[in-house]
Amino acid sequence: MREFLIDQGMAPIRFVGSAGISEQPKVIAQRIRQALRFEESWASQLSSWTNALKSLREGIEASGILVIVNGVVGNNTHRKLDVEEFRGFVLVDEYAPLLFVNGSDGKAAQMFTLAHELAHVFFGSSAAFDLRKLEPANDPTERACNLVAAEFLVPEIQLRQTWPSVSESPNPFQDIARQFKVSELVAARRVLDLDLINRDYFLSFYQEYLDRIRDKAPTTDGGDFYATQNLRIGKRFARSVLQAAKEGTLLYSDAYRLTGLYGKTFEQYAERLKLG
16 A cells, blocks of 8 residues: 555655654644544534544545454454454554554444544554553553543543533433543543542442443444445555556456455445446
8 A cells, every 4th residue: 555655646644653752632632633624522513423433534534544444354244353352453654554443342432442543643653452441551652642532532621611511410421422422431531530530430430331331232334335345444445456456557356355355346346436
């Protein structure tokens, strides 16, 4: 992909590796919003987690980053990726950075994974991500990514303005989660990190949250095969492969192998992307 983009005359992505871990998370979070052309309240303006996640994916891809969301190995629906092993990873490159998100995770949880890995791109460091229990990692870069992701998704100023009106609610973290389109766990951790609640309160909620979701399966994007392919291989990557095949710079046999699609299925997918 890197070589293809260079051959196409593409310039390096300016924001890759542009941030330092000593910078304030608020400053970096705002730079990320600018790169994605998002307002600070972008998620609050959307009606659902699904729409917010879609908007975030599309914004990231439009900025030049490859995004892949897959919950299985290849197209094998019988080999699911375990969220207990990893939630995502990032491969940083100045021309073609790639974010991979475990699609077996819930949509609200995927929001934080995307934001965390996006922060890695700005720091210029590749990494895998699991963040069990939302506890701070020992690695300074991981801690910085968590702080930036939290500020990007749940801006401190907005949360402090919201907290007085929801703090007495029966489900305050659920109310925050709905507003900012994050998981309840991310909402609770953000409130704790801003010292709006104490640790005992958070741990009590955390245990209740685990008990509640233990047997709850994450939702999926439905049965549209071609829409699912956009997630599994990334629309930006797919367009590049299909364009190269159409221009004759990539053999169709290689295009089949890279996309996992063959014959008429490949042609129909190309048509769906308006490159057929």
